[in-house]
Amino acid sequence: MQNQTKNFFAKLGRGTLSLGAMCFLMGSLASAAKQVRVVTTIPDLADLAREIGGEHVDVRCLSKGTENLHSVHVRPSMLIAMSKADLFLEMGLSMEAAWLPGLLLKARNSKIQPGALGFQNCSAGWQTIGVPEDLSRKDGDVHPEGNPHFNLDPLGGPHLALRVHEALVRVDKGHAEVYGKNLSLWQKRLTQKQKAWTVIAERIKGQKIAVYHSEYDYLARRLGLQVVASIESKPGVPPGPGDIAKVVQTMREQKVTVILTAAWSNNRQVADIAKKAGAQVVELPNQVGGAAWAKTWLDLMDGVHERLDAAFPAKQQ
Secondary structure, three states: OHHHHHHHHHHHHHOOOOHHHHHHHHHHHHHHHOOEEEEEOOHHHHHHHHHHHHHHEEEEEOOOOOOOOOOOOOOHHHHHHHHHOOEEEEOOOOOOOOOHHHHHHHHOOHHHOOOOOOEEEOOOOOOOOOOOOOOOHHHOOOOOOOOOOHHHOOOHHHHHHHHHHHHHHHHOHHHHHHHHHHHHHHHHHHHHHHHHHHHHHHHHOOOEEEEOOHHHHHHHHHHOOEEEEEOOOEOOEOOOHHHHHHHHHHHHHHOOOEEEEOHHHOOHHHHHHHHHHOOEEEEOOOOOOOOOOOOOHHHHHHHHHHHHHHHOHHHHO
């Protein structure tokens, strides 16, 4: 393509290029420069698409980093982006079930419908936890296939990166080699960071925590933290006075000193529980962009580990 470009401008300068040849070469150059238009449901997938796709992708994300991923505010701009997309990346496991199906239908883009080459469920192949035995609504907002918040698992990012790479190669085979190299570079950076994460995990292993929502379950399991209490008595159901009293009592009895919460759920109720139980509130992003420092998935994991490490100073002595 570089030789084509040089010959094109050389002939253009001599005035020897026919109109037909000019149109053909201009079309070839435009096609070569075309980016894969990628739309993702969460910022974590957008980050990985940019890392692996590089200059060959144009990435748009539907949600913001501080939102509750189960109830994202739908905006007209989402439909516009989805109608033009070549590739659509979702987390899956019903994480986006409350707001995404209608958008996919209204986008009227056959390339990104479930089953099409341009649709990727990034949870494919992931081993879930928290699969409910009963799907009754009386148990709150249950997810039939299990907990969908595996983007916060230190091993979740590598899994998502593989699914993103797989999807990019599928819709753009011409740049498969580039995508493979970019993935390898990202994996090398990951390997270096995992060394520090492992040290911190060993240091805080066994510590007890309370959470607002089940979004930290994978993270806690991977780091060896014990989730002793959940402020939501049922997923997606705000706690009542009785629920709060039980959480406070449990935290006191179990000597829990840390409550984990995301930006969307860091409210007065959480602060009140922390005060009554003698605990501190540690706000951790539940996705990329959930804090100013969480610009990428690797940044997110760095910050999450550092903040958890700082939350248990006694363990370090």
